[in-house]
Structures are given as C-alpha cells and as structure tokens.
Amino acid sequence: MTERRPTTFADVSAERLREVFDEQAYVADDDIVTTVLLAFRLGKPLLVEGEPGAGKTELAKVLASGFGTELVRLQCYEGLTAENALYEWNYTKQLLAVQSGDEGSVFSEEYLLERPLLRALRGGGPSKVLLVDEVDRADEEFEALLLELLSEFQVTIPEFGSVRAETPPVVIVTSNRTRALSDALKRRCLYLHVSPPSAQKERAILERRVPELDGAVAAELCRVTQRLREEPLRKPPGAAETIDWARAVAALRSDGGNGEEPLSASELRTTLGCLLKEVEDIERVDDEFLKVLLDAAGNAGEEAES
Incomplete structure (x- = not known):
C-alpha cells in the first residue's frame, strides 16, 4: 500500500499524484499533474499564476490534505515585512533577561518567534507544504526576502545565523x-499558468465538488458562467465562484423539491451575487441579457439530457 504521508515528495509517482487529485475532487489536467510532479522531483518551488478563482490556492490545500502533511500559509499584502513573514525576536522576554542579569545571549533559540516562512523550514518529519499566496500583492522588497528561501530552502537571521530545512517543504x-x-523570483521556480476552465472541465469540477446537483442543471450553470466570461466584466467569475453558485442553487433546491427543473429567471437573478462580485457587473445583467443567459442555459440543459 502506498504511504499516505511521504517523508519527502521526490519519490511520489504520477499515479499516486493523480489519485490524490481524484480523492480531493480536484480536476487536474495533464499539464498540472506534470508540472507539480516535476516540482516534486526537482525540488523546485512552483509559481502558479492565473485569474482569481482559478484554483491556485486550492492546489496547495489539496496537496497538503491529500498527502496528510501540514499546510503553512503566508497571505501576502502590501507592506509585508520580515517580522510578519519570517521571524521576530521576543523583545519583552529579552528585556526581562537583560534586567535580571542573565549572562547568556538574548539572540538565541528561546527568544526567537517563528513566523510562517521560518516555521515551514524548521522541525523534522515529513515535508510541509508552504503556500506563499498572492505574492504580487506584496512589495518588490519582500520578493528579495524570498530569494534565499526559494533557491536554498534556508533563511539567514543576522543575529542568529542561517536556518536550513532538514526536509525542504513543497513551496x-x-x-x-x-x-x-521579478526575473530573480521567476528563475528560482517552475512555472504553471492556470487558465479559466473550459465548459467541459468546469462541469467535471461540479460533478466532483457538488454531486448533489442535477447533471443537466450543472451543465446550465457552466454554460451561463462561460457566457459571462465573454463579457468585459470587472471581475469575471472563476471556478471558485461557479462552485459557490452551484452549492447555493443545490441548497435552495433541496428545500423546494425542484432539483431537476431548468434554471429559472428568478433563480438566476436572486443567486447572481454568488457569481458576480462587482455591482457594475451585476447591473450589466439587465432583463435583455438575462434572457440571453437563460437561452444559453437552456441549450446546455438540452444537450446534457440528449
């Protein structure tokens, strides 16, 4: 039997990786499987780019959950510093030590506070999964802070020294x-671009993630989402929004007993906030465009039943 929690990911097979994706209901095309597998084998960080809601963050969550290891997440934002991301000294404890006349160094292990990046490197046992989420929200200075970790799986603390991972995390x-x-960050990573899913892939996602939804209705929702992505929206819906919408429709239908009925105008209108997150985009769906969406949904439903 294949070990669920590998000590490292370097010896994970393509078959085992596909099993994990299937178990976690994550629909992964061949390019995703191959690129993730190469990141495992080569011990390289993986840079995943794409539109919001395309499944980038979910990929890290799936790998951590599927292989039964810890997910260490750093959510990036403007102004993120080393003290928030890497480490911090326990200044209160240091001050008390100095006042008490402690002759030992106050820049030692007992005074060091871990932040996500340092936590991902330290500790024995199985590899962790380190998720550096939305790095483009952080400043270029923070990118420079990442370079040592991405290339050598270590960080240098001036007062303490270098900390290298015994078992490098999957990054x-x-x-x-x-x-x-920056080119420096990209050079240290393998690259994967995640595009919005096709109608066929999106329907496969709904079949796995929202199995209680009728198949014909799922096809209708996917067609509506695909049609909306053709419009110049401020925030086109991603796969995450489609999943949320499908769950909302399924939840509402579970009370009414109309699980197999075609998508209605009132149902589409009242649940549109699950799919579109900008008021300008919602206002774009006027009565005329609503009819266009319903026609697209109806065609998809008929194709699914035939």
Missing part, C-alpha cells in the same frame, strides 16, 4: 498577475 507561490514579478 507553492501564487500570483494574480496584478503586477510583474
């Missing part, structure tokens, strides 16, 4: 492409 760095990332 997933995600970006929504709101700004260009």
Whole structure:
C-alpha cells in the first residue's frame, strides 16, 4: 500500500499524484499533474499564476490534505515585512533577561518567534507544504526576502545565523498577475499558468465538488458562467465562484423539491451575487441579457439530457 504521508515528495509517482487529485475532487489536467510532479522531483518551488478563482490556492490545500502533511500559509499584502513573514525576536522576554542579569545571549533559540516562512523550514518529519499566496500583492522588497528561501530552502537571521530545512517543504507561490514579478523570483521556480476552465472541465469540477446537483442543471450553470466570461466584466467569475453558485442553487433546491427543473429567471437573478462580485457587473445583467443567459442555459440543459 502506498504511504499516505511521504517523508519527502521526490519519490511520489504520477499515479499516486493523480489519485490524490481524484480523492480531493480536484480536476487536474495533464499539464498540472506534470508540472507539480516535476516540482516534486526537482525540488523546485512552483509559481502558479492565473485569474482569481482559478484554483491556485486550492492546489496547495489539496496537496497538503491529500498527502496528510501540514499546510503553512503566508497571505501576502502590501507592506509585508520580515517580522510578519519570517521571524521576530521576543523583545519583552529579552528585556526581562537583560534586567535580571542573565549572562547568556538574548539572540538565541528561546527568544526567537517563528513566523510562517521560518516555521515551514524548521522541525523534522515529513515535508510541509508552504503556500506563499498572492505574492504580487506584496512589495518588490519582500520578493528579495524570498530569494534565499526559494533557491536554498534556508533563511539567514543576522543575529542568529542561517536556518536550513532538514526536509525542504513543497513551496507553492501564487500570483494574480496584478503586477510583474521579478526575473530573480521567476528563475528560482517552475512555472504553471492556470487558465479559466473550459465548459467541459468546469462541469467535471461540479460533478466532483457538488454531486448533489442535477447533471443537466450543472451543465446550465457552466454554460451561463462561460457566457459571462465573454463579457468585459470587472471581475469575471472563476471556478471558485461557479462552485459557490452551484452549492447555493443545490441548497435552495433541496428545500423546494425542484432539483431537476431548468434554471429559472428568478433563480438566476436572486443567486447572481454568488457569481458576480462587482455591482457594475451585476447591473450589466439587465432583463435583455438575462434572457440571453437563460437561452444559453437552456441549450446546455438540452444537450446534457440528449
């Protein structure tokens, strides 16, 4: 029997990786499987770019859950510093030590506070999964802070020395492409671009993630989402929004007993907030465009039943 929690990911087979994706209901195309497998084998961080809601963050969660290991997540934002991301000294404890006349160094292990990046490197046992989420939200200075970790799986603390991972973590760095990332960061990573799913892939996602939803209705929802992505929206719906919408429709239908009925105008209108997250996008769906969406949904439902 294949070991669920490998000490390292270097010896994970393609078959085992596909099993994990299937078990976690994550629909992964061949390019995703191959690129993730190469990141495992080569011991390289993986930079995943794509539109919001395309499944970038979910990829890291699936790997951690599927292989039964710890997920260490660093959510990036503007102004993120080493003290928030890497380490911090326990200044209160240091001050008390100095006042008490302790002759030992106050820059030792007992005064060091771990933040996500340091936590991902330290501790024995199985590899962790480190998720550096939405790195494009952070400043370029923070990117420079990451370079040592991405290339050598170590960080240097000036007062303490270098900390190198005994078992390097699997590193997933995600970006929504709101700004260009540095060549230095890209050079240290394998690259994977996650595109919005096709109608066929999106329906397969709903079949796994929302199995209680009728198949014809799932096809209708996917067709509506695909049609909306053709519009110049401020925030086109991603796969995550489609899943949320499908769960909302399934939840509402579970009370009414109309699980197999075609999508109605009122149902689409009242649940549109699960799919569109900008008021300008919602206002774009006027009565005329609502009819266009329902026609698209109806065609998809008929194809699914035939």
